[in-house]
Amino acid sequence: MRYRVLIYTLCVIVILVLQTTVLDFIKVFNVEPNILLVFVVCIALLRGNVEGAVLGLFSGLALDMIAGTTIGFYALLGMYLGFTAGSVNKGLYKDNLLVVVFFTFLFTFAYEILVFILKVLLPSGNITELFYSLRYIILPEAIYNSLLSVLTYIFVIKLNMWLSRLDSRNSGRDKTV
């Protein structure tokens, strides 16, 4: 468990730094992917809602600290994102990448709609921007994210296998000692 926390922290920090610096270079149609969101969704799908919620909470908090303007906003969204994604019935998607792609699309869509409502619609009260946002921001990002989720999910599965091996070896050693 200790290694898991450590590795997740490392992943979140690396993703955050990439996302705030060089991600501009892989913009497609003026939209960049939200790798942190994809990472949280993948971990949550694989590891369940508790781990999803905790990871979502802390990565959201980190995002608030280095990029947001109100501390707690992205943390709250992230927690519910991880929790909901982790609550999806596991029988649905056992080893099926297409289902992961689908859910990443769905969760990105829901997440960005919420961001739109809370950060754009509520302050300005201007509903006319919804169409533009859907067409040029939310949908392209959801598509981009869901394509990236294939790579991320494969990476997360590998990471998970490695971490489980590490954990079991460690607990085995603990028992013998």
Add this chain to the structure above:
Amino acid sequence: MRHLLGNRNFILVVVTVLLLILIGLSSQIESINQLGNLLSIPLNPLQKAFTFLGDKLDDFVTFFKDTRSMKLENEILRERVKILEEENRELRKYRDEINELREALNLKGRFDDYEMVGANVIAKDPGNWFNYFLVDVGTSSGIETDCAVLTGGRGLVGRVAQSHLTSSKIMTIIGEDSVVSGWIQEKGGNVRVKGDITLKDDGLCRMDYIPLDVDVEVGDIVETSGLGGIYPRGILIGRVIEVRHINSEFNRYAIIEPAVDFKNLDKVYILRRKDASLQADSAAK
């Protein structure tokens, strides 16, 4: 199992309430946001390094891409330089004249109450919604929330939305949540210059609340009016490139091309009020 599940939901509710309180507090009390220092101080050097490497890589790639088209461009530019040099000579004459007149009118040194602090852009807002970016000076250099941010060419970039110890978040004027009170040069009339989600990707913003008696035309120059107290008067915002009418002749807004190229910002200047530092000094004494 049922008990555990109930417990889990209970924790979720508690954390939700705590976060809501935190959100409420951080919009009330500025100092809560200083929590961000915990992460921004160790991450800033990393971000600096990545931005630097990214820029270098970009330069490298564009170098090879550009060599072919450069020859042609060179010729065109050479022609243009000739024309511009001529124009420049003329304008320089005007500038001297203006300076003389200004001195006569005592208008010189609009920014005398302020001093410029140079800053490098080290990171940008993740995500596709807003146009914030991060620079490498913060409260340790006397930067506070709402300080105005300019480029070297004296075009308005935006203002400081939040400052940490070693970094500050800058809100740009093309961002959805930015509102600047503007003034149309020569024609007069207070207007509102606002970021617009549909324009920000093209680096443009929107000007509305145009007084009825002002005849806005393409090419008009817009600067800050100084109303509202955040931006000092007379900072260049940009140029009108299109006037759009909604339904009637008088219901209109204009599209503004800012003087600043937001796609290629790497160095900015933050206006720091001089008397603020003086006050701090005298308070210390």
